[in-house]
Amino acid sequence: MFHRIRRRKQDPFVIEARRQHQEMWEMAQRMSCPPAPAPQAGPVPPQSQVDAGASEPVAEVDDFLPPELRVPSHDQVDGWMMPWPWPLVLDGEIVTCTGCGAYRDWIIMATRAQIWLRCRAGHQQQEKRLDVAWFNQHSGPAADNTLFAFEDCLRHLGH
Secondary structure: OHHHHHHHHOOHHHHHHHHHHHHHHHHHHHOOOOOOOOOOOOOOOOHHHOOOOOOOOOOOOOOOOOHHHOOOOOOOOOOEEEEEOOOOEEOOEEOOOOOOOOOOOEEEEEEOOEEEEEOOOOOEEEOOOOOHHHHHHHHOOOOOOOOOOHHHHHHHOOO
């Protein structure tokens, strides 16, 4: 076992990776930021309540993201969609479309605490065995596009 460890220490790939890691660590040390200011003891009163002669005015800073980077909240959209190209297996059985019998290439929609499945042919059915927590776990990070029309969402997802 120890002979493998000794051989790995001499591996050129490992040596190069260690060198790069050391360089990155040193660069991070050189670029270290100054310490953050200590938090204030209490809430800061608005500028109108501060004495005019006590200190110079403090500019208000908007600490929110710009509108183009904000993700809409749940009350601003009717629901969320994601593609599911694989067969959907629940409780050991494959879910099939009640209209056409399709068993894969679903659009899964989460809306008003309900999960709906839509097949390629356009049939929709509610799936009571799934919940919004399952949807959130499997949908991944926020979508790259926010579309506010149902048809636009379907078109974007290839249906």
